[in-house]
Amino acid sequence: xxxxxxxxxxxxxxxxxIVGRTIDSVKVLTPKLRIPVPTAIKKLPGAKILSxxxxxxxxxxxxxxxxxxxxxxxxxxxxxxxxxxxxxxxxRSKKQHKHxxxxxxxxxxxxxxxxxxxxFGLVDLIDSxxxxxxxxxxxxxxxxxxxxxxxxxxxxxxxxxxxxxKAVIMDANLLVGVGxxxxxxxxxxxxxxxxxxxxxxxxxxxxxxxxxxxQTLRKAxxxxxxxxxxxxxxxxxAGYFQHQFNVYDREGKPCKKCQCPILxxxxxxxxxxxxxxxxx
DNA sequence: AAGTAGTCCTGAGTGC
DNA sequence: TGCACTCAGGACTACT
Numbered sequence: 001x002x003x004x005x006x007x008x009x010x011x012x013x014x015x016x017x018i019v020g021r022t023i024d025s026v027k028v029l030t031p032k033l034r035i036p037v038p039t040a041i042k043k044l045p046g047a048k049i050l051s052x053x054x055x056x057x058x059x060x061x062x063x064x065x066x067x068x069x070x071x072x073x074x075x076x077x078x079x080x081x082x083x084x085x086x087x088x089x090x091x092r093s094k095k096q097h098k099h100x101x102x103x104x105x106x107x108x109x110x111x112x113x114x115x116x117x118x119x120f121g122l123v124d125l126i127d128s129x130x131x132x133x134x135x136x137x138x139x140x141x142x143x144x145x146x147x148x149x150x151x152x153x154x155x156x157x158x159x160x161x162x163x164x165x166k167a168v169i170m171d172a173n174l175l176v177g178v179g180x181x182x183x184x185x186x187x188x189x190x191x192x193x194x195x196x197x198x199x200x201x202x203x204x205x206x207x208x209x210x211x212x213x214x215q216t217l218r219k220a221x222x223x224x225x226x227x228x229x230x231x232x233x234x235x236x237x238a239g240y241f242q243h244q245f246n247v248y249d250r251e252g253k254p255c256k257k258c259q260c261p262i263l264x265x266x267x268x269x270x271x272x273x274x275x276x277x278x279x280x
Numbered sequence: 281a282a283g284t285a286g287t288c289c290t291g292a293g294t295g296c
Numbered sequence: 297t298g299c300a301c302t303c304a305g306g307a308c309t310a311c312t
Contacts, residue, residue: 003306034288034308057306075305076290099290118289120306136308163283172307180305268284270305285311294302 002073004144004177005220007057010079014112015052017081018061021106022048030101034074034122037102041069041125044104056140056176060131068128070136074120082111141174144213149175154210158198165201166194166272169213178213181248182220184273186213188247193279194272195265247273 002010023044031037048064059079061069071079102114102123114123126134142149142157157174158165169175170183178186187194189212192205201209223244246256251264255275264273 034306072306074289074307116289117291118305120289161282167283170306269286269303271303283312285309287309288307290304292303294300296299296301 002057002077003179003182003220004054004057005182005217005223007054007059007073007177008221009224010073011052011054011059014079014081017110018049018106018112019051020049021108021110022046023063023104024107025105027103027105028101029103030119033101033116033119034072035124037123038125040067041102041123044069044125049106055137056143056172058136062128066128068126068131070122070124070126070134071114072122072136074116074118074122076118077114077116077121080113080115082113083109139173141172141176144175144177144217149210149214151207151210155203155206158201158206161198163198164195164267165192165198165209166267168198169209170270175213177217180270180272181245182213182216184248185246186216188274188279189216191279194267194274247275249273 023046026042026044028037028041044063044065044067046065047067050062050064051060053060053062057072059071059073061071063069071077073079099117099119100113100115101119101121102112104112106112114121122136124136131137142153154175158168161168163171166183166187169178169186170180184194186209190205190208192201192209196205247262250262250273252261254260255262255278258275258277260275260277262273263276264271266272
């Protein structure tokens with residue numbers, strides 16, 4: 001389940017393989033994902049890849065034809081680089097190929113493969129110049145890894161909000177990139193109760209939480225992105241951060257700080273894991 | 281404006 | 297072994 005660190009890792013992972021290359025062919029295997037894959041995508045052969053960037057959890061592949069390919073991995077999406085000369089890649093099992101939705105072949109024979117079991121992902125093509133006006137970018141909140149994510153910014157986000165703090169930091173219209181896993185982890189690290197009303201956080205809690213969000217995300221990026229089961233690094237190898245969670249998916253297991261059992265409750269259909277003793 | 285519920289999808293896990 | 301059911305989850309839309 002890709003969150004910001006995973007998306008960042010994918011971008012960094014594919015960048016050296018694709019920047020500077022020219023698109024040879026585009027194969028759309030599944031025309032209907034979260035939104036229909038634009039038909040104009042078939043006109044991309046001949047375009048050169050200029051850069052790979054991340055915006056929130058979106059992957060932006062900027063092309064020489066003034067267009068940008070936008071990819072969101074949704075819940076279960078992967079973006080892998082396959083090499084037509086690599087026997088192991090071509091001998092992937094049928095099961096592994098089953099949810100390939102888009103294959104972009106480059107002039108060096110490498111393939112960018114978008115695979116997404118649950119089809120929550122998105123592939124779109126937008127005008128590079130008017131990116132800011134793209135419907136999915138208009139309402140995006142603050143980037144947690146940019147300087148603009150100051151203590152004051154988080155304070156403003158929380159100010160007079162009655163929703164619980166976890167729901168607030170997970171709201172992409174307020175703060176981007178923090179999904180369920182890292183929200184749980186960051187709140188644990190900050191010692192803040194996930195159920196607490198956002199508007200009632202103290203100065204100290206805001207300070208700690210801002211720091212722990214940044215720390216949690218940076219640590220995960222450094223580790224190459226975390227994984228439960230859906231995520232694989234851009235080169236197709238499984239990620240390796242999954243066993244380092246303090247609270248996520250650890251219901252009933254002892255808290256790593258105080259040994260009390262980790263608790264779980266459901267909030268808006270999302271599981272929230274926390275330690276009652278360490279987070280109050 | 282802010283908050284909440286429903287929706288999309290498929291594989292894994294669980295209970296009988 | 298197999299069937300039926302529940303769950304996971306980002307982020308949208310539609311509703312209160």
